[in-house]
Amino acid sequence: MGPLWLASTPQDLVSFCAVSSAVLVRREPRPRIPLLFVMEVSVEIRTPVNYKADDPQQPLSRVVPISSSHLFSYRVVIILRLFILGIYLQYRYTHPVNDAYALWLVSVLCESWFSISWLLDQFPKWSPVNRETYLDRLALRYDKDGEPSQLPHIDVFVTTADPSREPPLVTANTVLSILAVDYPVDKVTCYVSDDGYAMQTFESISQAAEFAKKWVPFCKKYSIEPRAPEFFFTEKIDYVKDDIDLSFIKDCREMKREYEELKVRINALVAKSQKVSKEDWQMQDGTPGPGNNPRDHPGMIQMFLGHDGGLDTDGNELPRLVYVSREKRPGFSHHKKAGAMNALMRASAVLTNGAYILNVDCDHYFNNCKALKEAMCFMLDPANENKTGFVQFPQRFYDVDLDDRYANHSMVFFNINMKGLDGVQGPMYVGTGCCFNRQALYGYDPVVAGDDVEKSLLMSQKSFTKRFGQCPLIGGATVTDTTNAATLLKEAINVISCNYEDETEWGEEIGWMYGSVTEDILTGFKLHTRGWISIYGMPSRPGFLGCAPINLSDRLGQIHRWAFGSVNFLLSRHCPIWYGYNGKLRFLERVTYINNATYPITSIALVVYCVLPAICLFTGKLISPEIKDVYGMWFIIFLLSIIATIFLELLWSDVSFRDWWRNEQFWVIAGTSAQPFAIFQGLFQFITKIETKFTVTSKVDDQKVNELYVFKWTWLLVPPTIITIINLAGIAFSVSSAIIDGYESWVPLIGRLFFTIWVLAHLYPFIEGLLQRENGIPTSFILSSIVLAMIFTLWWIRVDPFKIDKWLEVNIGSTVTNIYNKLFAKLLDFDL
Ligand SMILES: O=c1ccn([C@@H]2O[C@H](COP(=O)(O)OP(=O)(O)O[C@H]3O[C@H](CO)[C@@H](O)[C@H](O)[C@H]3O)[C@@H](O)[C@H]2O)c(=O)[nH]1
Numbered sequence: 092m093g094p095l096w097l098a099s100t101p102q103d104l105v106s107f108c109a110v111s112s113a114v115l116v117r118r119e120p121r122p123r124i125p126l127l128f129v130m131e132v133s134v135e136i137r138t139p140v141n142y143k144a145d146d147p148q149q150p151l152s153r154v155v156p157i158s159s160s161h162l163f164s165y166r167v168v169i170i171l172r173l174f175i176l177g178i179y180l181q182y183r184y185t186h187p188v189n190d191a192y193a194l195w196l197v198s199v200l201c202e203s204w205f206s207i208s209w210l211l212d213q214f215p216k217w218s219p220v221n222r223e224t225y226l227d228r229l230a231l232r233y234d235k236d237g238e239p240s241q242l243p244h245i246d247v248f249v250t251t252a253d254p255s256r257e258p259p260l261v262t263a264n265t266v267l268s269i270l271a272v273d274y275p276v277d278k279v280t281c282y283v284s285d286d287g288y289a290m291q292t293f294e295s296i297s298q299a300a301e302f303a304k305k306w307v308p309f310c311k312k313y314s315i316e317p318r319a320p321e322f323f324f325t326e327k328i329d330y331v332k333d334d335i336d337l338s339f340i341k342d343c344r345e346m347k348r349e350y351e352e353l354k355v356r357i358n359a360l361v362a363k364s365q366k367v368s369k370e371d372w373q374m375q376d377g378t379p380g381p382g383n384n385p386r387d388h389p390g391m392i393q394m395f396l397g398h399d400g401g402l403d404t405d406g407n408e409l410p411r412l413v414y415v416s417r418e419k420r421p422g423f424s425h426h427k428k429a430g431a432m433n434a435l436m437r438a439s440a441v442l443t444n445g446a447y448i449l450n451v452d453c454d455h456y457f458n459n460c461k462a463l464k465e466a467m468c469f470m471l472d473p474a475n476e477n478k479t480g481f482v483q484f485p486q487r488f489y490d491v492d493l494d495d496r497y498a499n500h501s502m503v504f505f506n507i508n509m510k511g512l513d514g515v516q517g518p519m520y521v522g523t524g525c526c527f528n529r530q531a532l533y534g535y536d537p538v539v540a541g542d543d544v545e546k547s548l549l550m551s552q553k554s555f556t557k558r559f560g561q562c563p564l565i566g567g568a569t570v571t572d573t574t575n576a577a578t579l580l581k582e583a584i585n586v587i588s589c590n591y592e593d594e595t596e597w598g599e600e601i602g603w604m605y606g607s608v609t610e611d612i613l614t615g616f617k618l619h620t621r622g623w624i625s626i627y628g629m630p631s632r633p634g635f636l637g638c639a640p641i642n643l644s645d646r647l648g649q650i651h652r653w654a655f656g657s658v659n660f661l662l663s664r665h666c667p668i669w670y671g672y673n674g675k676l677r678f679l680e681r682v683t684y685i686n687n688a689t690y691p692i693t694s695i696a697l698v699v700y701c702v703l704p705a706i707c708l709f710t711g712k713l714i715s716p717e718i719k720d721v722y723g724m725w726f727i728i729f730l731l732s733i734i735a736t737i738f739l740e741l742l743w744s745d746v747s748f749r750d751w752w753r754n755e756q757f758w759v760i761a762g763t764s765a766q767p768f769a770i771f772q773g774l775f776q777f778i779t780k781i782e783t784k785f786t787v788t789s790k791v792d793d794q795k796v797n798e799l800y801v802f803k804w805t806w807l808l809v810p811p812t813i814i815t816i817i818n819l820a821g822i823a824f825s826v827s828s829a830i831i832d833g834y835e836s837w838v839p840l841i842g843r844l845f846f847t848i849w850v851l852a853h854l855y856p857f858i859e860g861l862l863q864r865e866n867g868i869p870t871s872f873i874l875s876s877i878v879l880a881m882i883f884t885l886w887w888i889r890v891d892p893f894k895i896d897k898w899l900e901v902n903i904g905s906t907v908t909n910i911y912n913k914l915f916a917k918l919l920d921f922d923l
């Protein structure tokens with residue numbers, strides 16, 4: 092078992108090394124990988140080879156085209172929709188509603204923005220692709236049986252921050268899935284960053300390392316999947332199957348028992364941590380712990396397993412496991428996850444220096460043990476090897492077999508948008524399940540020709556230090572190699588200290604980007620603007636699965652954070668509209684980033700559009716002069732073109748209708764709650780420069796599963812509640828007036844109800860949550876929403892809409908129509 096609690100600063104390094112169970116550091120040679128590749132390529136050019144299976148010219152992956160008939164009709168429909176939209180908008184601009192000018196003006200403005208955001212979203216999906224890898228060729232070329240493996244070293248990073256919201260058991264499972272990965276054990280190192288500086292996390296990792304000695308040989312012996320024990324044992328094992336191996340059943344039961352014991356030990360640690368106050372932690376020898384304050388503590392590194400850390404039960408070595416908790420001091424900006432990743436990047440540069448880095452959140456375990464090899468098929472593919480910056484895997488989630496009303500898993504984003512981008516310059520980096528080329532994160536440009544490598548690596552010592560900091564082992568500079576373990580460890584502790592990054596380019600130009608911007612998106616954006624491409628890895632067995640549960644308020648909190656990040660992206664110096672015109676970022680890729688930075692704006696238009704139908708019902712007005720005639724016709728044609736694009740999109744992407752519909756619903760729920768708030772907050776911060784807090788999304792835990800779908804009240808839920816009430820009131824109001832007014836008023840009513848029903852259908856999961864008693868929504872909250880909604884509707888009925896319209900018409904005139912006529916009507920030169 093590992094030591095109890097060890098802190099190591101350079102000062103107590105000596106004692107640290109003495110007690111540590113497994114301090115061994117062996118540094119890989121510096122990553123001259125690009126150079127090697129270039130040599131390989133030029134060798135191929137000189138010697139023509141006949142195609143053998145291990146022929147280095149043969150690709151390691153291929154693009155699987157989308158069925159050409161689907162793609163063709165999809166594109167035709169997009170173009171048609173563009174035309175129809177043009178005609179529809181022209182009609183709208185030229186036909187103001189005379190007795191409801193305000194309604195018309197607002198709706199036309201919203202529709203214009205919707206159109207822009209549609210363009211931004213649609214066109215990057217013009218050439219979607221699928222991909223396939225050749226793992227057998229990878230093995231033949233780099234990993235022949237009986238020979239030492241030639242596969243590159245990969246450092247796998249796991250981040251954890253808050254043990255109360257990210258249970259140590261979850262992190263332990265993720266770590267176990269990494270230790271059992273199907274990759275040469277001496278070529279993979281697992282780094283865990285603990286921003287919580289938590290005893291229970293540290294101890295759980297130490298326990299997991301011990302357990303790995305039995306777990307890993309078991310996984311490899313029976314080639315099981317997934318290799319995170321919790322999720323392996325929850326899967327139904329069919330014991331009565333004919334061909335099932337009896338020794339497997341026996342070992343399985345034994346393993347399960349061992350795992351249950353591990354769970355008990357970890358849960359005991361967690362329980363203990365709740366009883367003991369933070370200050371009470373002690374070192375193994377009884378001396379007081381190093382503070383145990385997650386906000387004020389020295390940097391700490393502990394190694395487990397690896398070359399010196401004991402063999403597994405089969406007598407084999409295990410991948411090295413490194414626990415890292417970077418130094419924290421009050422008054423320093425720690426840059427959350429991005430800061431943790433950069434600290435890991437430097438520590439790993441000193442200790443193992445893998446040419447590739449793969450990062451996962453602590454709640455995203457390896458679901459496919461070949462995920463690293465999958466990534467290498469793209470990274471080492473002769474066609475792309477020098478320009479692939481990262482390989483992103485889709486973020487999929489473990490299905491907890493519970494109602495997934497709120498847990499929309501962004502199937503539309505991952506199966507449609509990202510596949511589309513894969514056909515442009517590559518998917519965005521989404522924060523987890525992503526394998527990077529270390530050189531790309533160091534800020535180097537992709538290597539185009541052999542001598543460029545030398546150029547990009549050659550940098551004067553001065554600018555090198557200015558960029559990467561004092562440690563000469565970081566950044567790929569050539570230095571005299573130090574192989575002394577103690578020296579290296581000391582250096583590793585040094586590079587995770589608070590002030591290491593002072594006056595360097597970490598977070599600004601290199602590594603993970605800092606700022607209140609969504610750091611992941613920005614990190615990927617930087618790489619794309621430097622000309623790197625990214626690739627979307629979609630093996631049929633998903634590479635990684637997230638196991639964090641999600642309830643509505645958690646999900647809204649997450650959406651809020653992302654939308655807030657997008658607003659900041661838009662307002663930052665990296666704004667994708669203006670930043671990085673150097674010819675390296677492809678146009679449609681830029682469009683996607685612009686879409687990412689501007690999509691929250693759509694929520695403002697959406698809120699308006701969710702209120703408009705109710706107003707129409709109350710006032711009896713319409714957003715268009717004649718609903719039955721021309722408008723109605725174009726509206727229906729337009730609607731059909733929308734349906735057709737969606738249908739074809741679902742067809743080529745294999746996204747189910749249900750997933751798509753959930754996505755739409757969530758778009759409206761989030762768009763009327765989290766997103767508009769994020770806009771105001773973003774603007775507020777932009778003007779006042781006051782930073783907002785980051786809360787870690789909670790993770791699944793045995794005890795927590797039950798409260799999983801509990802609908803927690805948050806202030807974000809007020810606007811959708813008001814919208815729901817107004818729309819319901821609108822229906823009641825108009826139906827009762829129609830009953831009083833008689834038959835004639837029924838026909839126009841149906842047209843108007845269409846929009847109200849559209850709004851309510853989208854908000855349905857939300858309403859459902861609101862109505863469930865056990866969700867504990869305070870009655871006062873519902874009552875105050877009702878009162879607000881009533882004030883709002885009464886105001887609309889009382890205020891004479893004609894007065895506003897007169898004022899608008901006099902003061903603004905038919906501005907929109909005029910502008911439109913000046914700009915476009917002459918250009919297109921046709922009238923309806
Ligand atoms: O100070 C911090 C804060 C967070 N984290 C880690 O960062 C990861 C993501 O944070 P979390 O709060 O779990 O965010 P989620 O909303 O669950 O994560 C999604 O959204 C994030 C961006 O907002 C991405 O970074 C993640 O990869 C993506 O899974 C987790 O592993 C955390 O442990 C740290 O290491 N240090």
Ligand SMILES: [Mn+2]
Nearest residue numbers: 452454639788
């Ligand atoms: Mn998370």
